[in-house]
Amino acid sequence: MATIKVTYFAVLKDLAGKSHEELEVADGTSAAKVYSILAERYGFPLALADIRVAVNDDFASIDNGIKAHDHLVFIPPVAGG
């Protein structure tokens, strides 16, 4: 198992009711799978196609496997400017 950190922003933070947390997942689990687990737990309305993921503060493929101590941020559609 691997311990990872997940940080939430915007609508995901509201629904999770927290800004970050640590999770235990199987080593090599894809970021997409982690999102699916969290989406079910917290009722995230966004489909995988509508979000991006950052791993350790860089955009990453949502299909990549994650490893212990990775920091994941799921990024809902942005609205700056």
Place this chain on the structure above:
Amino acid sequence: MTTKMAKPVIEVAIKDTNLPVEEYRAALPMSPESGGYVCFEGHVRNVNNGRSVSHLEYEVYDTLALKELQKICEDACERFQLNFARAVHRKGTLKIGEPAVIIQVLSKHRKEAFDGCRFIIDRLKSQVPVWKREYYSDGSHVWAQCHDHGPHSHS
């Protein structure tokens, strides 16, 4: 004679206090090569999609936002031969009329300056991890959806 362009100057920032737009204008690194200056300021508007807005809250993933702003500005400097690019975005709570974003560019000619400034604000809106919560006069609030971005690039 060929003169090699000096390395462009880039400044990016996320601020949680009112953007000092006059200071940014006064502190431009003007040079004899820069004939064109273009600035875009985005201010908080009182109405969006027909609803009366009372104030806004911007949430920012600072680390990644700064990296992306830097990359966008570097890209713009290369594409449009800019000598200078500054991109600063607010976070936190903003009142109506307050500046939310400022983009400033310097280039040799006006076309590159206009195009470079437009490029940076467009990319910022579609790529930089910033979220906007709109608070309405009736007390309700909602996270704004970005309507004018292109397809997300799932790199």
